[in-house]
Amino acid sequence: MSEKSYKVPTMAEKASAGEAPEVLFWVGCAGSFDDRYKAVTQAFVKILNVIGVDFAVLGEEETCTGDPARRAGNEFLFQMQAASNIQVLNGYHVKNIVTACPHCFNTLKNEYPALGGNYKVVHHSQFLQQLINEGRIVLKGGGGYKGKKITFHDSCFLGRANGVYEAPREVINALDMELVEMKRCKSKGLCCGAGGAQMFKEPEQGKKDINIERTEEALGTGAKTIAVGCPFCLTMMTDGIKNKEKEQDVQVLDIAELIAKDLNLS
Amino acid sequence: MSILPQVLFLLLFSVAGFILYKRIKTIRQMIFLGRPEQRNDQKGERWKTMGLIAFGQKKMFKRVGPAILHLMIYVAFIIINIEVLEFITDGLSGSHRAFAPFLGSSYVVAMNIFEFLAFAALVSCVAFLIRRNITKVPRLRMGELKGWPELDANLILWIEILLVSAILTMNATDQVLAERGVAGYQLVEGLFFSSLIQPLFTTFGDTSLVVLERFAWWFHIVGILGFAIYITYSKHMHIFLAFPNTWYSNLKPKGEMKNMPEVTQEVKLMLGIQEEGGAQESPSEIARFGAKDVNDLSWINMMNAFSCTECGRCTAECPANITGKKLSPRKIMMDTRDRAEEVMENINNGGKGLDDGKALLGDHISKEEINACTSCNACVEACPINIDPLDIILQLRRYVAMEESGSPAQWNAMFQNIETSFAPWKFPPTDRFKWADKLKDQEAK
Numbered sequence: 035m036s037e038k039s040y041k042v043p044t045m046a047e048k049a050s051a052g053e054a055p056e057v058l059f060w061v062g063c064a065g066s067f068d069d070r071y072k073a074v075t076q077a078f079v080k081i082l083n084v085i086g087v088d089f090a091v092l093g094e095e096e097t098c099t100g101d102p103a104r105r106a107g108n109e110f111l112f113q114m115q116a117a118s119n120i121q122v123l124n125g126y127h128v129k130n131i132v133t134a135c136p137h138c139f140n141t142l143k144n145e146y147p148a149l150g151g152n153y154k155v156v157h158h159s160q161f162l163q164q165l166i167n168e169g170r171i172v173l174k175g176g177g178g179y180k181g182k183k184i185t186f187h188d189s190c191f192l193g194r195a196n197g198v199y200e201a202p203r204e205v206i207n208a209l210d211m212e213l214v215e216m217k218r219c220k221s222k223g224l225c226c227g228a229g230g231a232q233m234f235k236e237p238e239q240g241k242k243d244i245n246i247e248r249t250e251e252a253l254g255t256g257a258k259t260i261a262v263g264c265p266f267c268l269t270m271m272t273d274g275i276k277n278k279e280k281e282q283d284v285q286v287l288d289i290a291e292l293i294a295k296d297l298n299l300s
Numbered sequence: 301m302s303i304l305p306q307v308l309f310l311l312l313f314s315v316a317g318f319i320l321y322k323r324i325k326t327i328r329q330m331i332f333l334g335r336p337e338q339r340n341d342q343k344g345e346r347w348k349t350m351g352l353i354a355f356g357q358k359k360m361f362k363r364v365g366p367a368i369l370h371l372m373i374y375v376a377f378i379i380i381n382i383e384v385l386e387f388i389t390d391g392l393s394g395s396h397r398a399f400a401p402f403l404g405s406s407y408v409v410a411m412n413i414f415e416f417l418a419f420a421a422l423v424s425c426v427a428f429l430i431r432r433n434i435t436k437v438p439r440l441r442m443g444e445l446k447g448w449p450e451l452d453a454n455l456i457l458w459i460e461i462l463l464v465s466a467i468l469t470m471n472a473t474d475q476v477l478a479e480r481g482v483a484g485y486q487l488v489e490g491l492f493f494s495s496l497i498q499p500l501f502t503t504f505g506d507t508s509l510v511v512l513e514r515f516a517w518w519f520h521i522v523g524i525l526g527f528a529i530y531i532t533y534s535k536h537m538h539i540f541l542a543f544p545n546t547w548y549s550n551l552k553p554k555g556e557m558k559n560m561p562e563v564t565q566e567v568k569l570m571l572g573i574q575e576e577g578g579a580q581e582s583p584s585e586i587a588r589f590g591a592k593d594v595n596d597l598s599w600i601n602m603m604n605a606f607s608c609t610e611c612g613r614c615t616a617e618c619p620a621n622i623t624g625k626k627l628s629p630r631k632i633m634m635d636t637r638d639r640a641e642e643v644m645e646n647i648n649n650g651g652k653g654l655d656d657g658k659a660l661l662g663d664h665i666s667k668e669e670i671n672a673c674t675s676c677n678a679c680v681e682a683c684p685i686n687i688d689p690l691d692i693i694l695q696l697r698r699y700v701a702m703e704e705s706g707s708p709a710q711w712n713a714m715f716q717n718i719e720t721s722f723a724p725w726k727f728p729p730t731d732r733f734k735w736a737d738k739l740k741d742q743e744a745k
């Protein structure tokens with residue numbers, strides 16, 4: 035057992051072995067390139083490995099879903115991306131997709147069907163919740179989080195956009211942590227400031243940056259851990275914590291990282 | 301008895317009806333400046349949404365205080381309109397309290413309910429005036445409300461106060477007269493609220509009381525007719541439009557952006573993907589990608605604009621607005637309506653219509669505003685009648701990006717990265733799978 039290394043099979047490898055995995059893990063651009071979010075990708079893959087989920091990734095065959103282009107108004111570019119991704123996905127007869135990015139989740143789930151891509155898409159918080167409920171993930175209490183205060187920042191594209199509020203919270207509850215909600219949470223959650231392609235440009239002129247407003251609210255809960263489920267939220271909240279010079283006492287973590295720590299995988 | 305009052309009433313009623321008819325026609329025309337859009341699937345769900353959101357005011361109750369005050373005025377409005385039926389009957393036939401004989405003892409109950417609602421509406425209107433002008437609730441004091449919108453909001457409240465005061469005055473004077481046995485007035489025993497103000501009138505002579513009673517009666521009915529016309533120029537159109545507006549709500553997940561089939565066709569042609577089943581049509585005549593003006597929006601966007609109550613719940617939740625950006629989703633809706641009215645005025649004044657050298661984008665809504673939006677859907681979620689300002693913002697962005705290539709430079713750079721490296725950041729595509737290298741070397745637990 036101990037000699038084994040983590041496996042990250044690609045769809046191409048699976049296909050050439052004549053296999054079709056249960057689920058495709060859609061990594062997303064942030065999960066592939068962003069140094070901080072790569073850790074989330076790795077944490078999630080470790081979980082999939084130890085639990086024995088039959089998964090695969092697209093590897094170099096994956097490209098941007100087109101979400102930021104679409105929200106910024108460039109429909110043409112979005113549809114070019116969508117069309118080529120759908121060709122690849124349909125080529126592998128993909129049926130189930132899990133992704134750790136709410137923007138990819140929203141696009142794959144809601145916007146690809148109109149262009150010929152029909153898949154059952156879940157966010158990794160839903161996937162983890164299901165694994166916990168099914169007893170496939172048995173939490174070990176590692177990471178020293180038990181009983182500690184935690185707050186959860188809703189991603190707009192998971193929450194309001196798709197009505198997923200409970201899955202990440204159930205994952206947190208399974209960790210036996212004390213969830214302290216911010217005043218603006220769930221359907222009233224305040225955006226981190228990165229959605230709608232704002233991630234890729236400077237904010238417009240204003241009094242304050244949105245992530246600072248949100249970080250102040252999160253710090254106000256007194257929690258030392260801010261949980262997120264989105265790469266952009268992770269960046270924005272981490273920047274906010276740095277701005278407030280709180281990086282020594284407050285951590286911003288993705289829920290997959292919390293689970294991986296609990297399972298002593300990191 | 302002279303039939304002059306009846307003739308006068310009929311005349312007033314007909315004139316008001318005619319003006320109202322013209323106004324409704326104009327509003328229809330303005331809404332249908334927008335493009336056609338089909339949205340009448342899932343009828344059961346739509347009726348349910350309308351019942352809960354418009355009739356049941358479900359989303360109003362996210363803020364309980366104003367919700368209760370609003371509910372009072374709303375119920376008073378609906379119920380008192382039943383009393384207006386009696387007014388109209390009396391007005392046309394020259395009768396007085398025509399319904400009393402038919403309803404018997406339940407007439408008192410009905411009248412007391414009306415009086416209670418009139419009183420509750422009065423209290424609510426006063427409370428709303430205080431919130432607007434004295435305690436100055438922030439969302440009710442923002443820049444976009446300067447001028448007419450602010451006046452409109454206050455006027456409506458004052459009109460409502462006057463109208464319900466007229467009902468109470470009318471009932472009080474009427475009962476004083478009835479108690480004195482003046483001909484034509486019948487005693488309705490036990491009217492609670494108006495009996496409280498009866499002492500105000502007991503010193504008056506019969507003639508002045510009759511004058512006062514008649515004045516209150518006419519004031520109320522003329523007021524109601526005038527009010528009906530007034531609201532067609534006001535944010536109070538939501539009284540009616542909230543119903544169709546919620547029926548035509550977007551029932552899809554809020555995160556889903558509308559597809560542009562005309563682009564799909566072009567993309568398929570470019571990539572050489574054959575449509576299954578038959579020949580492809582060449583892309584049909586497309587006026588414009590995205591929206592620059594009101595006629596590029598859909599009629600549902602336009603109906604949204606005419607339904608907007610200018611309450612600012614959307615703006616109060618908008619992260620861009622909260623942090624001092626220029627964007628306000630309420631202003632997006634108000635601008636859309638203003639532009640439609642401007643276009644209509646042009647048409648009525650000789651036909652320039654949309655070609656007046658102005659447009660929604662640029663003359664009403666600036667790029668700075670739409671560029672500040674995070675597409676977070678907080679405005680859509682907050683709107684008590686399911687208006688979707690985000691949909692308009694995104695269509696305007698499409699115009700800027702696709703017709704003008706006028707997006708912010710950093711977005712253009714992002715577009716280029718996607719085109720060349722298939723990611724919004726400039727990383728070589730061959731690095732995409734490098735994150736796995738570390739894992740593959742690591743010992744699994």
Ligand code: SF4
Pocket residue numbers: 614617618619620621627628629672673674675676677678679680689690693
């Ligand atoms: S979607 Fe845009 S306009 Fe609406 S609340 Fe969010 S940032 Fe503001």
Ligand code: SF4
Pocket residue numbers: 607608609610611612613614615629630633682683684685686687689
């Ligand atoms: S769009 Fe809705 S929430 Fe915003 S001002 Fe209009 S009615 Fe109020």
